Amino acid sequence: MTNHASVDLYVIDLPAESDDDDQLPVVVIHGLLGSADNWRSHLKVWQRSRRVIAVDLRNHGRSPHVEGMSYTAMSQDVLTTLDKLGVERAHVLGHSMGGKVAITLARMAPERCASLMVADIAPVAYQHGHxxxxxxxxxxxxxxxxxxxxxxxxxxxxxxxxxxxxxxxxxxxxxxxxxxxxxxGLDEIQRGYEAIIGKPDGDRAFDGPTLVLKGADSHYVADDMLPALREVLPRAKIVTLKNAGHWLHADQPEAFQQAVDTFIAAHS
Incomplete structure (x- = not known):
């Protein structure tokens, strides 16, 4: 990966409640202006069967404020954090901006990604909207x-x-x-906004198992984006959650959890 000065991210690291040591951890990456705290109810569910790790990305939550919001830099932050936690391989889940971080991580370090789950985002550039x-x-x-x-x-x-x-x-x-x-870090986020709304970084496809969850009432994964999505994520299984918008994990938490659990079980 490209060298960047990594940020020491704030982490919620929950051990598995089960005794099954063979289960790989799940890593959760929040979206723009979100945080690991937003995912606590989901983390508690997934913790029943495996270790769960959620990060605060740079300039978010309890993590430091620094310049630079490129997807290479943010994914490197996550990888460095996983190194410190002794996690060599994991199921990686990202929502919105965090989905682009997850895609970048998977493209640049596919050996670290047992499976990839992308929640309501496509690997395309978006218009200004914040x-x-x-x-x-x-x-x-x-x-x-x-x-x-x-x-x-x-x-x-x-x-x-x-x-x-x-x-x-x-x-x-x-x-x-x-x-x-x-x-x-509002100033840093705004200065890095062009990178945030841009495409994820990386120049190759991720050909590992991939789940793309989209909200039926959201426009973030439109039909005209599917060719670009398939180019970057050729093995993507696309699942649409009914009565869900962009925050699909909050709109339909049980359906979201079930889709994630089923997918991980199939690739464990």
């Missing part, structure tokens, strides 16, 4: 709210959707002055 979200978080930073109700009112100046505001609010923490502040 200006309102960035403006909302900047408004909170400037407004210095003292509680979550005040923070929600500030977010609502730019984002009408309450579910989206609740998701954004997972990035707020109380500082020593008692104010709600944004914990993500």
């Amino acid at each position: 200006d309102d979200v960035f403006a909302a978080l900047e408004r909170v930073s400037a407004g210095k709210p003292t509680n979550r109700r005040e923070a929600d009112a500030l977010l609502a100046e730019h984002v009408d959707s309450r579910p989206v505001r609740l998701f954004l609010a997972t990035n707020l923490v109380r500082n020593e002055q008692g104010e709600m502040e944004v914990r993500v």
Whole structure:
């Protein structure tokens, strides 16, 4: 892989509750403005049968803020983290931006990836679509709210959707002055936004077992993207979850878990 200064990522590392030591771990990579914490309910389910590792990507959650949001850099962060944890091979699951990180990881280090699961993203470049979200978080930073109700009112100046505001609010923490502040590296994310909406890195296909989960109500994996998807992920099995949007793991958690469990069982 290309050399990059790796970031020491924050990790949730849960040991398997079962005694089956033969099961490979699952590695979970969140999407833009998400964090490992968003996945705790799923992690607890998967922990019953295997070790589960979820990371906070650079500039997200509890991980450090640094310049550079290329998919090569982010996937190298994850690989370096797995090295430190002694994980040589795993089932890798990524949602949205994290899906592109997972695809890059699989393309550049296929020997580390027992299987690949990509949730509601395709290996293509997307249009700008987060200006309102960035403006909302900047408004909170400037407004210095003292509680979550005040923070929600500030977010609502730019984002009408309450579910989206609740998701954004997972990035707020109380500082020593008692104010709600944004914990993500917002400036670094915005400076790296062109890379984020671009294609995943890597110049070869990943020919390992692959599951692509898409939300029926989401536009992120459209039919016209399927040729590009098949070129990068030739063995992809595409499963559509009904009554699910882009946050399909939150919209249909049981169906999402079942699809992941079935796929991993078939490739263990």
